[in-house]
Amino acid sequence: MYVYQDYDRQLLNERVAQFRDQTRRYLDGQLSDDEFLPLRLQNGLYIQRYAPMLRVSVPYGMLNSTQLRTLGHIARTWDKGYAHVSTRQNIQYNWPELENVPDILAELAKVEMHAIQTSGNCIRNVTTDEFAGINAAEVEDPRPWCEIIRQWATFNPEFAYLPRKFKIAVNAVPNEDPALIGVHDIGVQIVHRDGETGFTVLAGGGLGRTPMTGEVIGEFVPWQHLLSYLEAILRVYNKYGNRDNKYKARIKILVKALGAEKFRELTEAEFAELKDGPITLTADEVDRMRGHFSEPAYDGSATDQPAALTEALASSKAFNRWYHTNVHAHRQPGYAAVTLTLKKTGRAPGDITDTEFDAVADLADQYSFGELRTTHQQNIVLGDVRQDQLFALWEALEVLGFATPNLKLLTDIIACPGGDFCSLANAKSIPVAEAIQRHFEDMDYLHDLGPIDLNISGCMNACGHHHIGHIGILGVDKKGREYYQITLGGRGDKTSRIGEKLGPSFEADEVVPVIARLVDLYVEQRQPDELFIDTYERLGIDPFKERAYASHH
Amino acid sequence: MPAIIKDGTIVDDSWQRLTAEQIEQQGLPAEGDLIVPLPVWQAQRDAIAARAGRTAVCLEPGEEPSEIAADLDRLPLVAIDFPAFKDGRGYSYARELRTRYQYTGEVRAVGDVLRDQLFYMHRVGFNAFQIRADRDIEDALNGLKDFSVTYQGDVNDPRPIYRRR
Numbered sequence: 168m169y170v171y172q173d174y175d176r177q178l179l180n181e182r183v184a185q186f187r188d189q190t191r192r193y194l195d196g197q198l199s200d201d202e203f204l205p206l207r208l209q210n211g212l213y214i215q216r217y218a219p220m221l222r223v224s225v226p227y228g229m230l231n232s233t234q235l236r237t238l239g240h241i242a243r244t245w246d247k248g249y250a251h252v253s254t255r256q257n258i259q260y261n262w263p264e265l266e267n268v269p270d271i272l273a274e275l276a277k278v279e280m281h282a283i284q285t286s287g288n289c290i291r292n293v294t295t296d297e298f299a300g301i302n303a304a305e306v307e308d309p310r311p312w313c314e315i316i317r318q319w320a321t322f323n324p325e326f327a328y329l330p331r332k333f334k335i336a337v338n339a340v341p342n343e344d345p346a347l348i349g350v351h352d353i354g355v356q357i358v359h360r361d362g363e364t365g366f367t368v369l370a371g372g373g374l375g376r377t378p379m380t381g382e383v384i385g386e387f388v389p390w391q392h393l394l395s396y397l398e399a400i401l402r403v404y405n406k407y408g409n410r411d412n413k414y415k416a417r418i419k420i421l422v423k424a425l426g427a428e429k430f431r432e433l434t435e436a437e438f439a440e441l442k443d444g445p446i447t448l449t450a451d452e453v454d455r456m457r458g459h460f461s462e463p464a465y466d467g468s469a470t471d472q473p474a475a476l477t478e479a480l481a482s483s484k485a486f487n488r489w490y491h492t493n494v495h496a497h498r499q500p501g502y503a504a505v506t507l508t509l510k511k512t513g514r515a516p517g518d519i520t521d522t523e524f525d526a527v528a529d530l531a532d533q534y535s536f537g538e539l540r541t542t543h544q545q546n547i548v549l550g551d552v553r554q555d556q557l558f559a560l561w562e563a564l565e566v567l568g569f570a571t572p573n574l575k576l577l578t579d580i581i582a583c584p585g586g587d588f589c590s591l592a593n594a595k596s597i598p599v600a601e602a603i604q605r606h607f608e609d610m611d612y613l614h615d616l617g618p619i620d621l622n623i624s625g626c627m628n629a630c631g632h633h634h635i636g637h638i639g640i641l642g643v644d645k646k647g648r649e650y651y652q653i654t655l656g657g658r659g660d661k662t663s664r665i666g667e668k669l670g671p672s673f674e675a676d677e678v679v680p681v682i683a684r685l686v687d688l689y690v691e692q693r694q695p696d697e698l699f700i701d702t703y704e705r706l707g708i709d710p711f712k713e714r715a716y717a718s719h720h
Numbered sequence: 721m722p723a724i725i726k727d728g729t730i731v732d733d734s735w736q737r738l739t740a741e742q743i744e745q746q747g748l749p750a751e752g753d754l755i756v757p758l759p760v761w762q763a764q765r766d767a768i769a770a771r772a773g774r775t776a777v778c779l780e781p782g783e784e785p786s787e788i789a790a791d792l793d794r795l796p797l798v799a800i801d802f803p804a805f806k807d808g809r810g811y812s813y814a815r816e817l818r819t820r821y822q823y824t825g826e827v828r829a830v831g832d833v834l835r836d837q838l839f840y841m842h843r844v845g846f847n848a849f850q851i852r853a854d855r856d857i858e859d860a861l862n863g864l865k866d867f868s869v870t871y872q873g874d875v876n877d878p879r880p881i882y883r884r885r
């Protein structure tokens with residue numbers, strides 16, 4: 168993990184002091200609501216339906232156990248005993264008091280954490296694959312590049328008042344998109360060419376009101392020029408992004424309006440000026456960053472499929488099932504990555520309590536070198552577990568309720584806070600998630616269905632990524648009543664793709680039966696080993712449409 | 721005389737900023753240091769320059785430095801207006817004046833200019849700030865000292881942190 172230097176620490180302390188003073192001036196009436204708004208947003212502080220919401224940054228999803236314990240401590244001391252893992256790998260608190268936020272930030276700073284630029288019209292937290300550094304398929308570890316981008320973006324003076332928020336994601340896996348770079352404002356794909364690292368840079372993707380996937384702007388940007396290229400794109404966006412209408416202010420609208428060709432031309436002109444200037448990355452800096460993400464002290468004698476694992480798999484059906492859904496291959500022989508699913512029925516997806524934070528921190532120390540990762544599916548990963556310890560870890564997770572073997576299955580739902588918390592919501596999302604989880608409780612059936620991504624957002628802002636769910640559910644308002652629109656065929660797996668609308672929206676109590684009918688159709692029509700999404704792509708939307716509305720005839 | 725922040729201290733200001741309507745109604749003042757809107761400058765460049773007193777141009781969001789690039793050597797000051805502090809185009813304009821056009825005159829932030837933006841503004845090349853009239857300029861001065869650490873290079877020191885270590 169990146170280890171803070173003195174200057175990183177100093178910067179955070181100065182930030183806390185700055186925000187403490189801003190909060191004081193706001194409470195004293197020296198700053199108006201309007202003036203305080205962007206200041207608090209750039210510190211992750213929203214005002215939602217009942218209370219402020221504080222979004223804590225988890226840079227590219229990496230956490231250590233000490234940080235996790237602090238997150239638990241904050242939940243206990245200043246919130247109602249729980250927090251929430253977000254779809255951009257951050258941690259959110261739903262109930263802090265504004266007066267306490269400076270103290271919370273000071274507590275976070277002690278463990279090298281912050282809420283800088285987790286909201287507002289600035290460059291947000293950089294995200295990546297939750298298996299970064301351990302995924303055998305990646306061309307190299309993306310995290311050093313993420314940290315380089317994080318530092319460039321942090322308090323970048325030219326880009327603090329952009330037309331709209333700006334999200335960057337980095338992916339190092341060829342032919343797959345685990346970081347969803349296709350639906351980010353900028354997506355960075357790490358590629359190797361003739362032994363050199365470089366980047367294919369996409370711009371103009373995004374979800375929200377007008378979902379679209381990004382266009383390739385830089386075909387191959389050599390590693391030295393990563394920041395120059397990003398800075399060039401940001402300059403174009405800062406100057407020409409729409410500032411009159413916030414629904415047209417994202418970079419995707421600019422790229423679309425200008426066309427990729429023209430956008431590239433403007434970017435290249437800015438880039439020409441920056442290229443080879445002082446912003447150019449040095450080999451020393453890249454080496455230094457790579458040094459921060461060196462391998463943990465793996466046991467070199469550990470081997471794949473040790474006897475302890477084989478025996479446990481043979482003797483426990485429940486462990487076996489969990490192993491096949493929640494355990495992932497690792498680049499280091501003898502090790503595996505484990506996903507803790509925060510998706511137990513009856514619990515808002517992604518919620519985690521103070522005591523659970525502590526318990527998971529202990530497990531990370533015991534089994535995974537004290538490090539963890541958050542995922543955009545709102546789960547937590549222990550990245551470096553010895554295969555002969557998987558059974559013991561599973562037993563501990565069973566007790567905690569984090570071993571639900573539903574990863575990537577229909578009940579591993581991504582959902583935004585929706586109408587229960589969010590003042591922008593058209594409809595609730597958490598109760599819909601719960602109703603679906605209750606209906607599909609039978610694990611044998613779920614496993615037989617195989618991977619299906621189901622994502623729910625309470626309004627078109629798309630915090631729940633509904634557009635890229637194989638099944639997407641969107642809350643809409645019809646004459647003051649909550650309705651749900653369903654999309655099919657979205658993807659956020661091998662590739663990023665926006666789903667297609669099924670047709671007219673449904674009332675809340677129709678959602679579960681409709682999902683059940685869609686799934687039935689898949690079961691009837693699937694070919695051997697065909698996944699839901701593949702059957703959908705083979706058949707197209709029509710038969711699904713017909714089945715979904717069957718009872719309406 | 722009104723006060724502004726310039727080069728880190730509070731100083732009296734000799735410049736008068738007029739809108740296009742004011743100039744249309746009252747004509748150009750015969751003397752005194754004058755900040756005029758870009759369209760006025762473009763329409764009456766030579767008449768303005770012939771006055772006794774210095775002239776500066778004010779850029780609004782959407783009016784880029786390229787529009788005055790050819791005039792910069794006769795402009796001792798360029799003002800950049802922030803009608804609303806949330807509109808960040810002026811940050812790129814100031815930076816462009818300094819790095820693309822190597823402009824060394826005064827770059828002044830005018831309009832909705834407040835303490836909590838000064839640190840960033842200073843880094844992109846503003847060296848003068850006309851703080852919004854209803855705010856305490858002494859207090860605003862503190863905004864220039866928010867941080868002692870920066871990651872990126874900027875107009876005052878182009879080296880990012882990895883070239884300063």
Ligand code: HEM
Nearest residue numbers: 215253254255373374375376583584588589590628629630
């Ligand atoms: C009550 C709190 C929240 C409010 C007021 C809120 C508001 C918004 C708004 C207005 C947008 C659209 C911005 C745009 O399209 O330009 C947005 C997008 C988004 N939000 Fe939230 N949100 C909230 C909570 C959350 C939570 C809890 C999560 C994570 C679980 C989340 C994740 C996202 C994501 C990933 C997007 C991006 C979609 C995109 O790429 O455009 N938000 N949010």
Ligand code: SF4
Nearest residue numbers: 583589592625626630
């Ligand atoms: S999608 Fe809408 S309802 Fe859900 S959290 Fe975002 S803004 Fe709120």
